[in-house]
Amino acid sequence: MxxxxxxxxxxxxxxxxxxxTFAAANPFADVPADHWAYDAVAQLVQDGxxxxxxxDGTFKGDQSMSRYEMAQIVAKAMAKSDAAxxxxxxxxxxxxxxxxxxxxxxxxxxxxxxxxxxxxxxxxLIRYDWNTTNYESQKKHRETENNxxxxxxxxxxxxxxxxxxxARLDYVVDKDNTNARGNTVEWIYAEGTHGKLNTKIxxxxxxxxxxxxxxxxxxxxxxxxxxxxxxxxxxxxATAARLSGxxxxxxxxxxxxxxxxxxxxxxxxxxxxxxxxxxxxxxxxGAGYHNVTTTETFQDLDAAEKDGSFRVVDLGVxxxxxxxxxxxxxxxxGPSLTGEDYDxxxxxxxxxxxxxxxxNAADKGSWGIYxxxxxxxxxxxxxxTYDHAxxxxxxxxxxxxxxxxxxxxxKNIVATAKFFTGKDTLEETDKDKVTGLxxxxxxxx
Numbered sequence: 001m002x003x004x005x006x007x008x009x010x011x012x013x014x015x016x017x018x019x020x021t022f023a024a025a026n027p028f029a030d031v032p033a034d035h036w037a038y039d040a041v042a043q044l045v046q047d048g049x050x051x052x053x054x055x056d057g058t059f060k061g062d063q064s065m066s067r068y069e070m071a072q073i074v075a076k077a078m079a080k081s082d083a084a085x086x087x088x089x090x091x092x093x094x095x096x097x098x099x100x101x102x103x104x105x106x107x108x109x110x111x112x113x114x115x116x117x118x119x120x121x122x123x124x125l126i127r128y129d130w131n132t133t134n135y136e137s138q139k140k141h142r143e144t145e146n147n148x149x150x151x152x153x154x155x156x157x158x159x160x161x162x163x164x165x166x167a168r169l170d171y172v173v174d175k176d177n178t179n180a181r182g183n184t185v186e187w188i189y190a191e192g193t194h195g196k197l198n199t200k201i202x203x204x205x206x207x208x209x210x211x212x213x214x215x216x217x218x219x220x221x222x223x224x225x226x227x228x229x230x231x232x233x234x235x236x237x238a239t240a241a242r243l244s245g246x247x248x249x250x251x252x253x254x255x256x257x258x259x260x261x262x263x264x265x266x267x268x269x270x271x272x273x274x275x276x277x278x279x280x281x282x283x284x285x286g287a288g289y290h291n292v293t294t295t296e297t298f299q300d301l302d303a304a305e306k307d308g309s310f311r312v313v314d315l316g317v318x319x320x321x322x323x324x325x326x327x328x329x330x331x332x333x334g335p336s337l338t339g340e341d342y343d344x345x346x347x348x349x350x351x352x353x354x355x356x357x358x359x360n361a362a363d364k365g366s367w368g369i370y371x372x373x374x375x376x377x378x379x380x381x382x383x384x385t386y387d388h389a390x391x392x393x394x395x396x397x398x399x400x401x402x403x404x405x406x407x408x409x410x411k412n413i414v415a416t417a418k419f420f421t422g423k424d425t426l427e428e429t430d431k432d433k434v435t436g437l438x439x440x441x442x443x444x445x
Contacts, residue, residue, distance in 0.1 A: 030064045037098060040091045041073055049084050049092075050076045070095075071102035078103075119158035124445055126151055131438035135392040135424060136431045147175035163192040166204075168219075186219045200225040206239055210275045210286030211314035211330035213385030214351050220244045221271065236276045243269040243292070269294040284318040292382065310335040310379050326355045334380025345397050345425045349381035350374060359406035359414050361444050367407040375399040375425070388420035388436045397426040398434055412444040 031037055044050050050073055074095045077084075081092050096103060127150040150172045157165035168187040189202025203222045208215035223241025230236075275288035293309040316330040332349045351374035358368030376384055378395035391397035400422010408414050420436040 029067055031067055031070050033064055037070055037095060040095055041070070041077075044073075044077050044084075044088060044091060047084075047088055049080050049088050067099060067102050068105075071099045071106055074099050075103060075106055121156045122153060123156070124151070124153040126443040126445075128441045129439070131387070131436065133388070133420075133434065133436040136433040137392055137424065137427050137429065145175075149173050159190070162194055163190055165190050196229045198227040198229075206241065206271075206273070207385070208273075208275070208288055208290070208314055209237065209277050210288035211316040211332055212318070212328050212351070212353075214316070214330040214349060214381055215288065215290055215312055215314045215332050216273075216383035217385035218243060218383040223271075233280050234276070234278055236274070238272075238274050240272045241270075243271045282320045284316075286314075286316045288314045290314070312380050312382070314380075324357050328353050328355075332377070332380040334377050345395075346375055346377050346399075347380060348375075349377040349384070349396075351386075359408045359416075361408055361412050361414050361442075364408055364411050367405065369405045370403070372402045372404075373400070374402065378426075387418060387438045391424035391426050391434070393426055395426060397424055399423055399425050400434065414442045414444070416440045416442075 041050070074092070077088075077092045078096055081089055084092060128148075129150070130145075130147050132145040150170055152171075153167075153169045155165075155167050159165055166187060166189055167185065170184045170186055172184075185203070187202075187204050189200050189204040192199045192201075201224050203220070204225065205217070205219050206221040206225065207213055207217050220243055221239070221241045222244065223239065225237065225239040225241070227235060227237045270293045271291070273288060273290040275286060277286040278284065290312040291309065292311075312332055312334050314330065314332040316328065318326060318328040320326045328351075330351045334347045334349065336347055351372060353370055353372035353374075355370040356368060357366070360366040374386065376386075376389055376396040376398050378397055381389070381396045384396050386402070388402055389396045389398055398420070400420060402418060402420045404416065404418040406414055406416040416439065418436075418438040420434070420438075422434055423432040424434050425432070
């Protein structure tokens with residue numbers, strides 16, 4: 001858009017007053033001396049958004065301007081609107097509406113006329129991952145090493161003033177230069193905003209906001225999600241969907257990360273959840289209820305759960321001591337567990353985390369560190385967001401400490417490293433120790 005505007009403005013300056021193809025409005029009519037546009041333009045000049053309209057780059061505020069001259073300044077401001085703050089963006093929008101005819105004569109199209117040409121925006125990344133986990137029970141030093149490169153595209157499509165379309169497309173190549181996961185479409189959904197109500201329809205990520213991802217962070221969610229914010233402090237969310245590739249006891253024979261990292265291709269689950277979240281200044285809190293019904297039965301759950309369904313309640317709180325330091329504590333209540341497969345596993349899960357700062361991809365040199373202590377459960381944390389989550393048998397059953405850091409080496413280049421030390425709560429022997437190292441470099445565009 002910026003190139004279009006600059007090109008149009010250059011053309012207009014060359015053509016200048018010689019043009020005789022203007023519309024009905026007279027572009028050479030003076031803008032009245034008391035017109036609000038003068039103050040608006042003066043503000044834009046003062047804030048450095050534009051630096052005048054004349055050949056020497058000065059703003060001649062002591063004389064009246066024609067609507068043609070005013071439109072030239074507005075065109076310059078529109079070309080720099082991306083760098084303007086919200087107040088100046090509002091001024092630019094108001095000016096562009098006032099002088100829309102003159103802008104059209106200059107060849108500059110206002111936003112509503114450009115909607116069709118600028119309605120698709122692309123973001124994405126190139127990502128390198130290397131991580132490995134050592135399970136003492138398996139006597140393997142580099143169990144489940146992951147070494148791959150990912151290319152990701154994330155288009156965002158403007159449908160109309162209320163609806164947008166979104167997608168995430170991934171291509172992953174592993175250490176042996178093979179296509180590790182094939183071409184995958186992680187997301188494809190439409191999102192609509194009407195007043196205080198936000199709606200998602202399609203295949204999207206579902207995240208347990210109440211517990212900061214302790215219960216779910218799952219991409220394979222196909223359905224509908226509503227989020228309503230009655231006030232600036234409160235929001236409620238309801239999700240109804242299918243989870244494709246849900247894990248089963250028979251298929252989690254290799255380490256996995258709950259639902260999102262080691263699914264069975266032939267099993268699905270019905271999922272619905274409701275959440276409420278509150279935020280006020282430094283405090284935040286949330287509560288949620290999640291129900292999962294699978295096509296498999298779980299004979300090792302209590303009698304009420306043998307039909308293949310289970311329910312999870314999660315709670316979370318957070319407190320920001322200042323702009324740099326934040327503490328969160330999350331807890332999830334899962335179903336009762338019986339049987340030898342789960343004797344050592346807790347039915348509940350929790351995570352306590354202290355965060356200091358955090359890398360900002362747009363800010364070279366920014367960084368952050370954190371420390372967390374957590375206990376996971378196969379069912380209470382069935383789709384947990386953590387990269388160190390799954391035990392040797394694939395269930396989310398790890399308990400221990402995790403330390404992490406991230407750093408922005410340059411604009412849009414961020415490196416992250418994590419170290420985990422703890423145990424696998426599903427192991428029945430004293431050989432339950434687990435250590436893991438996880439690293440990533442993202443090149444964002």
